[in-house]
Amino acid sequence: MHQLFATRAARMKASEIRELLKLLDQPGIISFAGGIPDPALFPAEAFSQAFQQALGAGSRALALQYSVSEGYMPLREWIAGHMRQIGIDCGPDDVLITSGSQQALDYLGKLFLSPGDTALVGWPTYLGALAAFNAYEPRFDRLRAGGNAGAAQYRAAAGPGAVKYAYLSPDFANPTGETVDRQGREALLDLAEELDCALIEDGAYQALRYDGQAIPPILALELARKGDLQACRTIYCGSFSKTLSPGLRVGWVVAARPVIAQLVLMKQAADLHSATINQMAVHQVAQTCFDSHIPKVRATYRARRDAMLAALARHMPEGVQWTRPEGGMFIWLTLPPGADGAQLLARALETVKVAFVPGQAFHPDGSGANTIRLSFSNSDEATIAEGIARLGTVLRG
Ligand SMILES: Cc1ncc(COP(=O)(O)O)c(C=O)c1O
Numbered sequence: 293m294h295q296l297f298a299t300r301a302a303r304m305k306a307s308e309i310r311e312l313l314k315l316l317d318q319p320g321i322i323s324f325a326g327g328i329p330d331p332a333l334f335p336a337e338a339f340s341q342a343f344q345q346a347l348g349a350g351s352r353a354l355a356l357q358y359s360v361s362e363g364y365m366p367l368r369e370w371i372a373g374h375m376r377q378i379g380i381d382c383g384p385d386d387v388l389i390t391s392g393s394q395q396a397l398d399y400l401g402k403l404f405l406s407p408g409d410t411a412l413v414g415w416p417t418y419l420g421a422l423a424a425f426n427a428y429e430p431r432f433d434r435l436r437a438g439g440n441a442g443a444a445q446y447r448a449a450a451g452p453g454a455v456k457y458a459y460l461s462p463d464f465a466n467p468t469g470e471t472v473d474r475q476g477r478e479a480l481l482d483l484a485e486e487l488d489c490a491l492i493e494d495g496a497y498q499a500l501r502y503d504g505q506a507i508p509p510i511l512a513l514e515l516a517r518k519g520d521l522q523a524c525r526t527i528y529c530g531s532f533s534k535t536l537s538p539g540l541r542v543g544w545v546v547a548a549r550p551v552i553a554q555l556v557l558m559k560q561a562a563d564l565h566s567a568t569i570n571q572m573a574v575h576q577v578a579q580t581c582f583d584s585h586i587p588k589v590r591a592t593y594r595a596r597r598d599a600m601l602a603a604l605a606r607h608m609p610e611g612v613q614w615t616r617p618e619g620g621m622f623i624w625l626t627l628p629p630g631a632d633g634a635q636l637l638a639r640a641l642e643t644v645k646v647a648f649v650p651g652q653a654f655h656p657d658g659s660g661a662n663t664i665r666l667s668f669s670n671s672d673e674a675t676i677a678e679g680i681a682r683l684g685t686v687l688r689g
Contacts, residue, residue, distance in 0.1 A: 299407075300427050322679035323647040324666040327466055327621045333589050334537050335577055342576035346569050355569040361559045362552075363389025363544070364571035370578050371530065371544050378498065379512030380528065380546060382521055388552050388559070391566045393496055393531040393543035397424040399558045400457070400492055400527065403551070405430045408453035412446065416624075416654030416663070418466045418494065421459055432656040435460060443486040457490035457527075458483065462510055464497040464620025467654050467665040471618055477510045481517070484525055490551075491526040499535050499586055501619040502594035511546065522548045532574055534621070535586060540570040593621065599673035600666065600680060607684030621669040624651070626662060627687070633664040636686065643689075644682035 294301075346355040362368065368384035375382050390396040397420065405411060407429035413421065415434045422432070433449055435458050436442060446455050458480065462472040472480070484491045493510045508516075511526040518524055524547070531543040545555060559565065600623055604614055611628040627633065633650030640646045651663025668676060 300429055303426050303429065304423070321641070321645045321647055322671065322675055322682070324668065324671065324676075324679060325647040325649050326670065327665075327667045328670055329534055329538060329589075329621075330592065330670050333592060335581055335585050338577045338581050339537065339540075339573055342573035343569065345576060346572040351572065355572055357568070359565050359568045361388075361556050361565045363387070363566065364568060364575060367542075367571045367575035367578070368544075370575055371546075374578075374582075375528070375530075375546055378506075379508045379515070380521075381515060382546050386521055386546050386549065386552060388545045388555050389566050389571055390529075390543045390545060390555075390559070391541040391563065392533060392538070393494065393529040394420055394424065395541075395559075395562075395566075396529040396543055396545045396555075397421050397459075397492070397494070398427070399545075399555050399562075400490075400529075401425040401428040401430075402558060403554055404456040404490060406453070408451070410446070410450040410453055410455040412455060412458035412489075413656060414460055414465065414468075415657065416467055416651060416660055417459070417656075418461060418496075419654055421494065422654075422656055425459070430456075434657075443483055446487060455487045455489045457492050458487075459492040459494065461494040461496060463495065463507070464500060464617050464622075466496070466620070467622050467649070467651065468624040469615045469617025469620050469622040470624070471504075471507065474507050474513070477507065477513050480510060481514055481526070489525070493526050493528045495528055496531045497534055497620040498530070500590060500593060500621070502590055502597060504618040521546075524548055527551055532578070535582070535589060536574060536577055540567075540574055542566060542570055542574045590619075593669055595673060596668040596671065596676060597623070599676045600668040603677045603680035607681050609684065609688045612687065621667050623666045623668065625664045625666060627664065629662060631662040633661060636664065639689075640683060640686045644686055646679050646682045646686070648683075 368387040405428035412435040511528045527547040649665040651660040
């Protein structure tokens with residue numbers, strides 16, 4: 293049968309992370325692998341009430357019926373207000389609800405990429421973005437920090453295809469935890485202007501800042517330059533997955549109207565709309581407790597990040613380097629040259645029952661063998677201290 297599959301299918305491979313997660317359901321393993329929220333932080337009671345309310349006599353017909361592809365209007369209004377709070381002046385008609393921000397990444401690949409076009413991405417970058425874009429048969433080029441010096445090079449390297457967009461997560465990226473400073477964001481906007489390409493700003497972790505000064509989103513900076521969302525080339529993807537719940541699959545896109553209109557057509561063709569009842573519940577919970585809930589999430593993850601940084605300082609041997617993220621869920625380790633993250637994982641699982649994600653998969657060119665990603669979001673401080681101590685013994689051994 294596989295000879296019948298389209299060429300794009302050959303590029304779609306099982307995600308190393310997902311395959312790995314399947315193996316980790318064993319007792320006794322300390323896992324820093326999956327970058328998932330701690331379920332203890334889900335506002336479960338608020339969701340329980342919200343679903344009951346949505347299924348109440350007054351709203352059940354709406355909750356259970358087909359609906360519009362753009363999304364549930366009260367939620368789009370809430371999101372527009374939230375966006376305005378972080379400096380992005382927009383209204384509900386500028387917002388499309390998606391089934392997680394992952395769906396937005398897929399649609400954006402579908403919208404922009406013809407086979408052979410170039411997508412600029414970080415080396416490393418979010419694996420799910422690579423997987424989403426890859427299905428549209430692009431070539432990937434490395435998005436380098438540091439401005440528009442590379443525009444001519446990018447264009448020359450793109451060959452017959454065009455550079456269509458740059459994708460990045462400027463706040464607390466997956467997998468590195470790093471943040472792009474304001475100057476870097478401005479330089480990216482300059483680069484996008486020079487290349488006449490779009491910029492996809494992935495704000496999945498934007499709300500999870502633990503210290504330091506918030507930096508305006510790239511879309512906010514572009515709006516400050518141009519004064520009109522409709523003139524902007526930045527496309528902002530947001531998500532409730534890291535703040536309220538990933539299981540409900542509710543995310544959003546904010547962009548200029550022509551982009552939103554085209555994405556709406558894609559959504560109509562793909563799944564008609566995201567589950568209305570989930571959007572209603574997310575709206576209800578966001579409205580009643582987003583502002584009180586987020587500080588709790590931040591406090592919990594901040595303590596875990598601090599525990600992991602302290603344990604790394606104590607237990608890592610000479611030659612291992614790591615990032616010091618101001619938010620998000622990840623710390624990125626660079627091992628000495630020649631070290632192999634995948635081999636280290638095999639040893640760590642076997643000898644000390646510690647799991648993490650080898651970094652190579654996050655690099656489209658297959659580099660980064662000596663890197664690993666650690667997630668601190670889903671383990672308490674004592675477990676983090678124990679797990680990092682164990683990892684230290686393997687690295688020294
Ligand atoms: C950087 C980044 N973007 C997007 C997503 C997708 O999240 P969701 O589809 O749940 O919104 C993730 C999930 O891990 C992520 O790390």
